[in-house]
Amino acid sequence: MWSPLGMMNSKNWCKASPKRKAGQDPIFTSIKALTFSTLYRNQFPWDENPLLTFGPHQLVRFFEYDLYLNNPFPDLRNVCAYQPRLFSTHAPYATLPTSIKDSGCKIVYICRNPMDMFISLWLFSAKLRDKNRESLSLDEAFDKFYHGISAHGPFFDHVLGYWKASQENPNKILFLNFEDLKEDMDSHLKILAMFLGVPFTDDEEKQGVVEKIAKICSFENLKELEVNMKGVHTSGVPHTHFFRKGEVGDWSNYLTPFMIECLEKLIQEKLNGSGLTFKLLSKTANNVASPRS
Template structure:
């Protein structure tokens, strides 16, 4: 069962950001390095990654107050790397005994997946004055986060709860985040040009970045403890969704039976959670508030394509980011061949 009603907050500007954080957090911000923000005036470097003030407040609350249980399931991503899709797939898998994929009352037909799989930092712990009592929610809990793995509470790492992590090739991730942030960016900050945004991205100055550190944290933990962290690539899941759906279900502890497979349950969930299906739902065309109050759900759906970066980035941009990723990922075993060969050709 999912958590469908949670605390919501929205911040549109520095004054509102300050109002939503505690005096202790305001004091902390003074001591932190800062950079120009994407949708707020500033990002701050906290625990080795860049965040908005409200996110830092929420992360502190998560670390101090969220005590995981063995059955908890965490869906983790870098922003704009398939989060909405992965949440939908995970929810459909875990709840399929209560809601068959072909039922007209399936929650995914009337609720955005971010409502069904709430963010720790944007929903549950977004208000530092109203800490939720997690013990009142039915288990297993299915929760989402953009937090780096080193920022997760000790209980998440110490117990048997599982983490599913999805990453997308850094080029498409940049293009998606740039389009997304310009929709959310308040008018008083002005538009963020492609060139400015790309430079910030390459320097790691982006929410929950540097992204290479984010992905490597989960990558190394998936190698060290594959029973704990399942590492997925967006492009691979998109290419063979049913194969990875079965892999995901097995990892989460909800494997498909032979009868279910023969009955088309895997294909049914893949269709139910497909980009085109979700984008065409009324809740995602006209609905609001999936992530924060006032948020337009339609902004979560643009193209969902692999390789769309080639339509926007210049050869010099491609070369710069490829060189950065080759340097940062060197020796890790993590690769994104989708772009490297094109740059060298």
């Protein structure tokens, strides 16, 4: 498995830094805007939500692509304006140090179906390519993805690592599907809030707080905010690159019938007996579930 230097550096802090408050600071993979707005909803006026002036990646910072990018031992005590602190990582579960696994910190993992994830990754990577370098063709990228060649390890190993851990320890790891969030944001926001220890009160639900968070954190709204339409992330990636369509089933506009067949077989093979299900939501295949052994 290949990992960026920042990810390797970040393990130094997880293992050795005396400044970390283990057991208080959740670590998140994506789902930044929703988590930020849910966890901190009572720490700022509603019409002053920091998401209106800062991008999600600025508010919930990456270990490997931000904090540890150029510094193996950054001071993390004051990188978050709110408590408890939120961080983000792409690290596979197997590579997380025991200082995280055995601590009281909580992990929220969000997964996207492999077909949409592959297309999104391919198009995103093309934007990052140097103008003097030719982008990978769809066929080349598909071959690499199919054979498990990816920046943070094979897709299915990554997903199943967190999935199995969430089944074994549901109080520590919340596993969410992107497709489920798109289908029913409100219900999953309540699940997220309960998991984080900040459940919505009856008054909040009556006042429409859940719906307000869902609206401000919707992909469509975030994409149109001025802060996300300009500027560059600390990694050098323009903020606009993080927003494309946010749709379910867009893979059907790119993948060939042969690619679809290969991925469907691979999904069945990799998920066999795991209990994990992917919603593809397309004309070709509505759902690919893990067959029970």
